[in-house]
Amino acid sequence: MSLKELSSLEKALGLKKPNKYSTQGDRKVPVLQTINGQALVGLVTIATHLVQEAKRPELLGGSAEHKAVVQQWLEYRVTKVDGCHKEDIKTILKDLNSYLEDKVYLAGNQFTLADTLMYYGIHHVIVDLAVQEKEKYMNMTRWFDHVQHYPSVRHHLPPVVVLRNRVYTSGHH
Amino acid sequence: MARDSLPYVWVESDSAKWVAHCHRGACNVKHASVTQGKVEFICHKTENGATSTQVFLKGTLFFPCEPDRGLVRVHELTPEKAGQLIWVRARIHTSRAKGKQCFLVLRQQQFNVQALVAVGERASKQMVKFAANINKESIVDVEAVVKKVEQTIESCSQQDVELHIERIFVVSQAEPRLPLQLEDCVRPEGEGDEVRMRARALGPRTTTSQAIFRLQSGVCQLFRDTLTNKGFVEIQTPKIISAASEGGANVFTVSYFKTSAYLAQSPQLYKQMCICADFDKVFCVGPVFRAEDSNTHRHLTEFVGLDIELAFNYHYHEVIESITDTMVQIFKGLRDKFQTEIQTVGKQYPSEPFKFLEPTLRLEYSEGVAMLREAGVEMGDEEDLSTPNEKLLGRLVKEKYDTDFYVLDKYPLAVRPFYTMPDPNDKKYSNSYDMFMRGEEILSGAQRIHDAQLLTERAMHHNIDLEKIKSYIDSFRYGAPPHGGGGIGLERVCMLYLGLHNVRQTSMFPRDPKRLTP
Numbered sequence: 001m002s003l004k005e006l007s008s009l010e011k012a013l014g015l016k017k018p019n020k021y022s023t024q025g026d027r028k029v030p031v032l033q034t035i036n037g038q039a040l041v042g043l044v045t046i047a048t049h050l051v052q053e054a055k056r057p058e059l060l061g062g063s064a065e066h067k068a069v070v071q072q073w074l075e076y077r078v079t080k081v082d083g084c085h086k087e088d089i090k091t092i093l094k095d096l097n098s099y100l101e102d103k104v105y106l107a108g109n110q111f112t113l114a115d116t117l118m119y120y121g122i123h124h125v126i127v128d129l130a131v132q133e134k135e136k137y138m139n140m141t142r143w144f145d146h147v148q149h150y151p152s153v154r155h156h157l158p159p160v161v162v163l164r165n166r167v168y169t170s171g172h173h
Numbered sequence: 174m175a176r177d178s179l180p181y182v183w184v185e186s187d188s189a190k191w192v193a194h195c196h197r198g199a200c201n202v203k204h205a206s207v208t209q210g211k212v213e214f215i216c217h218k219t220e221n222g223a224t225s226t227q228v229f230l231k232g233t234l235f236f237p238c239e240p241d242r243g244l245v246r247v248h249e250l251t252p253e254k255a256g257q258l259i260w261v262r263a264r265i266h267t268s269r270a271k272g273k274q275c276f277l278v279l280r281q282q283q284f285n286v287q288a289l290v291a292v293g294e295r296a297s298k299q300m301v302k303f304a305a306n307i308n309k310e311s312i313v314d315v316e317a318v319v320k321k322v323e324q325t326i327e328s329c330s331q332q333d334v335e336l337h338i339e340r341i342f343v344v345s346q347a348e349p350r351l352p353l354q355l356e357d358c359v360r361p362e363g364e365g366d367e368v369r370m371r372a373r374a375l376g377p378r379t380t381t382s383q384a385i386f387r388l389q390s391g392v393c394q395l396f397r398d399t400l401t402n403k404g405f406v407e408i409q410t411p412k413i414i415s416a417a418s419e420g421g422a423n424v425f426t427v428s429y430f431k432t433s434a435y436l437a438q439s440p441q442l443y444k445q446m447c448i449c450a451d452f453d454k455v456f457c458v459g460p461v462f463r464a465e466d467s468n469t470h471r472h473l474t475e476f477v478g479l480d481i482e483l484a485f486n487y488h489y490h491e492v493i494e495s496i497t498d499t500m501v502q503i504f505k506g507l508r509d510k511f512q513t514e515i516q517t518v519g520k521q522y523p524s525e526p527f528k529f530l531e532p533t534l535r536l537e538y539s540e541g542v543a544m545l546r547e548a549g550v551e552m553g554d555e556e557d558l559s560t561p562n563e564k565l566l567g568r569l570v571k572e573k574y575d576t577d578f579y580v581l582d583k584y585p586l587a588v589r590p591f592y593t594m595p596d597p598n599d600k601k602y603s604n605s606y607d608m609f610m611r612g613e614e615i616l617s618g619a620q621r622i623h624d625a626q627l628l629t630e631r632a633m634h635h636n637i638d639l640e641k642i643k644s645y646i647d648s649f650r651y652g653a654p655p656h657g658g659g660g661i662g663l664e665r666v667c668m669l670y671l672g673l674h675n676v677r678q679t680s681m682f683p684r685d686p687k688r689l690t691p
Binding site for chain 1 (some may be wrong): 192319547548561565568569
């Protein structure tokens with residue numbers, strides 16, 4: 001899964017030459033051998049490297065605080081979202097929903113790597129949500145719809161339909 | 174001896190003398206004895222110079238009852254009657270004693286009123302105690318003065334008046350321990366649903382239940398009246414039948430002398446036979462038995478079916494129009510004449526008012542599928558609608574057209590029963606339709622095949638044993654007009670109209686796989 005993400009990320013960043021990745025361990029952590037012989041291990045590490053390679057440092061944040069928030073969400077993605085149990089999904093969606101109540105992007109006021117990787121990370125959950133659940137997590141769904149329409153982000157993943165109007169008025173079972 | 178709680182009479186002891194009080198005034202009690210829990214009194218009464226003696230047991234009428242009381246209905250107790258001395262018969266809903274006063278709430282069906290017994294000119298301390306000790310739910314006769322109140326009594330239906338009681342009698346006493354507390358019945362949702370179901374002599378006393386079943390009675394009434402005005406004839410169909418009408422899986426079998434018979438799953442066959450017998454437009458109201466082991470919020474094993482069947486002239490849409498117009502007349506009738514009931518139910522079970530369009534919204538099945546696909550649902554063109562998809566479609570339709578009632582026309586032929594007439598223009602579809610209220614199906618109907626030959630073909634296509642339906646097919650061999658119809662469930666329609674969530678709430682004595690009594 002991570003490998004597909006990384007190749008989509010490459011395309012999104014406009015990197016012409018696709019890298020070859022390998023994996024290690026049971027959890028299939030991605031590994032990238034760089035030209036200088038270094039081995040980069042881990043989704044976030046590799047993704048960060050790719051962003052720098054593509055000379056798009058703004059995707060990692062502007063100010064120090066901004067960069068920290070981006071890192072925080074990248075960490076959240078890898079530690080909380082990946083491999084989480086079914087029961088935890090609701091908590092994650094609730095967290096995201098309340099966080100995104102007054103924010104357009106996960107970090108600051110611009111699109112960052114945090115948005116991309118979080119989108120890749122929760123897509124498999126959102127694609128199965130019923131209309132009613134999507135409306136319950138209104139803010140998260142709004143953010144998700146925004147990201148999936150962002151130019152060149154959504155490569156390997158099918159689009160999730162998000163209705164324009166609320167179909168379930170509040171208080172409906 | 175302590176004051177005894179006797180209906181009609183209560184006694185006070187004043188050292189040696191017993192005085193019995195009743196609505197005729199005090200009289201002298203000569204002798205009182207307690208034998209095996211029965212208390213007997215011998216009373217002397219002097220009236221017009223003559224003395225009469227009467228022996229009476231606890232609970233008997235003291236004198237022959239004269240209709241000297243005109244009973245006023247609780248819902249008629251309004252400020253216009255302020256100052257009047259009136260009689261009321263009602264149940265004790267609650268009572269609360271406080272020192273020299275006792276506050277009662279008297280209840281009559283959906284209405285209740287506050288009443289007060291206070292120590293004073295007309296009431297003694299013992300009388301106040303007597304009133305406070307009357308068991309809840311007992312039926313009482315009360316003579317009282319209607320008083321206007323300054324502060325609205327929010328908890329009662331009669332909010333602007335209060336009764337000041339001068340006399341109170343117990344007509345029928347309730348046992349002190351009730352199987353359930355009626356206040357619990359009026360709490361929204363869940364708790365106590367089971368107990369409520371079992372104590373059916375008590376549960377429906379709540380204001381909400383009264384309102385629900387009065388409204389249900391209205392639905393039946395409106396159904397009959399609307400159809401009769403349209404020239405329909407009411408028919409009665411048999412419920413004990415020899416062959417299962419719609420597939421053998423969901424029928425109840427009964428022993429019928431030396432053989433077996435079945436309880437009718439629907440009046441389908443007989444409605445159609447009446448059409449073939451030139452009754453043109455018929456309807457019937459009667460029980461329907463479905464032996465489905467479904468324990469859902471909307472299935473009963475026995476329910477009341479309101480069925481319609483009519484012959485049409487040129488197009489089966491005439492049938493749809495007739496049915497939808499009947500439904501609309503029912504909705505309008507409920508909206509105009511049963512507002513009190515709707516509001517009462519809404520207090521315990523709040524919901525959005527029921528909305529409908531005139532003329533009724535009719536969508537084609539393919540349009541419905543397109544709407545669902547737009548919302549991200551994947552389904553085939555000829556696939557039947559699952560219950561979640563039906564509900565989602567209901568929400569989408571509500572959002573787009575603002576109606577809780579609509580018709581889905583031209584269902585795929587593959588998912589309908591064998592007697593459904595196929596669409597002459599497109600053999601994938603059929604001349605059949607479903608109707609929905611609040612996203613749940615209430616009616617499944619169609620144009621029926623009236624040609625014996627075509628019917629035989631369709632039956633064979635569905636692998637149905639022709640022998641079993643021979644008499645059904647035969648009915649169409651002697652000139653049958655083109656016809657169609659459909660049926661609704663009374664309980665489900667009421668449940669959905671009121672926005673309730675369990676069909677057992679709209680069934681007085683519900684029957685489901687786990688419930689056979691009361």
